[in-house]
Amino acid sequence: MARNNGKHVSKKLVFLLSCAGFLGVALIADFFWASSSSLSSAYSSIASNWVLEKSETVVVPNVVKGKAVKSKNGTHDARILSGTFADLPGPELKWEKMASAPVPRLDGSAVQIKNLLYVFAGYGTIDYVHSHVNIYNFTDNTWGGRFNMPKEMAHSHLGMVTDGRYVYVISGQYGPQCRGPTSRTFVLDTKTKKWSDMPPLPVPRYAPATQLWKGRLHVMGGSKEDRHEPALDHWSIAVKDGKALEKKWKTEIPIPRGGPHRACVVADDRLLVIGGQEGDFMAKPGSPIFKCSRRSEVVYSDVYMLDDEMKWKTLPPMPKPDSHIEFAWVIVNNSILIAGGTTEKNPVTSRMILVGEVLQFNLRTMKWSVYGRMPYRIKTTLVGFWDGWLYFTSGQRDRGPDDPQPRKVVGETFRTKLHL
Structure with a gap:
């Protein structure tokens, strides 16, 4: 047992x-x-x-x-x-870090008047927008001076240009996230720091290409009221000394390709519109805070020029598609320099890819090249030039050398000596 x-x-x-x-x-x-x-x-x-x-x-x-x-x-x-979204080979530039801006900005705006860079508005975060102006002095490389914008003025996606004293501010998005646009326009007298109104645009626009040319203020393209559909409209109004000489905007020849976030430059009495995109984020239907929702976007490399006959001509395209560059350019010694931006999405992940090059367009030869590389990839940066130095400040930078996707909104300021 x-x-x-x-x-x-x-x-x-x-x-x-x-x-x-x-x-x-x-x-x-x-x-x-x-x-x-x-x-x-x-x-x-x-x-x-x-x-x-x-x-x-x-x-x-x-x-x-x-x-x-x-x-x-x-x-x-x-x-x-x-590989259209890949980094382009280019010389390494020596960048010097300067004083950071008082606040970080995404989709901010800027104009340079002599030795001063006026920096306007922009997102601090997706839920918070700035409604003031900061000033950077290139002479002593310091930030100083701050004043408020009108309460009715848009906070991002502005059209903006200066005649050397007065700053013309056109349309744009009012509020954070993906809120609606306004048709309101304003003028800033930089000597007195006083604001005044101008006739509103016929309809609101996001990030229209804006420039002064032949005594008229030109506003072109951008996105329509839904923030996504590209606009082809082109209007102009006669201006002088910060005042509109006409009561209504005049309809001009439409731009060949619409969309926001492009550079608009006057060089040698020629009006050029460079890069940009079709489509953008939209407000999520029914969202009480107009929460941003991703939609399809097409970034392009197109360059157009308006001649004396008011006819658009096509110029050589950029070395790569580039958008979010409306205030990222300067003219130096017959060349247009453009810093950073966004290019075509990654073809596998469909994620946004930032640009880390300074692109150069020689106005004599009408040829593009890569002038050099930036300290990191960045979009909607704000650019100025003074005493041989190229400056940029603010924007949204990449996640690191090996990851070109956007991440942190920054207020950092850098400069590099140009040899053109």
């Missing part, structure tokens, strides 16, 4: 140990599967942002052999994808 009981206990023990062994094997297998899945996911994330400098293509390794790469835009069988 005792011997029989021992055998019975031994059989039960073997059975229990076998079950425990099977359970252990299952747990170990599950652990390795989860680790493999997690590693594969992480590698996919890295691969989707893989950028090879000094190359026309971007190589995305296949994580799972024999399977296609899936994305929001569909399935990609090829391992080599278009």
Whole structure:
């Protein structure tokens, strides 16, 4: 009996140990599967942002052999994808860090009058917008002077230009997140710091291209009232000494391609419109705070020039598509320099990609080149030039050297000596 009981206990023990062994094997297998899945996911994330400098293509390794790469835009069988969003090769520039702006700004605006850079409005965060002006003095490299904007004035996506004393402020978005635009226009007298009204635009616009040309204030393109649909409209009004000489805006020849966030430059008595995009974030339907919701965007490299006959001509395109550059340019020695911006989205992840180059357009040869590289990629930065130095301040920078996606809104100021 005792011997029989021992055998019975031994059989039960073997059975229990076998079950425990099977359970252990299952747990170990599950652990390795989860680790493999997690590693594969992480590698996919890295691969989707893989950028090879000094190359026309971007190589995305296949994580799972024999399977296609899936994305929001569909399935990609090829391992080599278009590299239009990749960093462009260019000389390394020596950048010197200066005093940071009093507040960080995204989608802010700026004009330079002699040695002063007037910096307006912009987002502090997606839920907070600035409604004041800061001034940077290039002579002593300090920030000083602050005054408020009119309460009715837009806070971002402004059209803006100066004649050397008066600053004309056109339309733009009123409030944080993705709120609606206004058609209101204002003029600032920088000597007296006083504001006055001008006739409103016929309809509101987001980030219209704005410039003074041949005694008239020109406003073109931008986004329509839904913040997404590109506008082709072009209006002008005669102005002098901060006052409108006409009661209504005049309809001009439409711009060939609409959209916001483009540079608008007058050089050699020619009006140029450079880069930009079609589409933008929109307010989420029904959101009480007008929460921003991503929509499709197309960034382009188009350059157009308006001639004396009021006809648009197409000029050589930029080296890469570039947007969010409306206040990121200066003219130096017959060249237009443009700093940073955004380019085409990553073709796999559809995520926004920032630009880290200073692009140069030679007005004599009508050719583009890469003047040099910035300390980091950045969009909606605000640019000035003084005494041989190129300055930029504020904007939204990248996540690091190996990740060109936007992250932190900054107020940092840098400068580099130009040799043009």
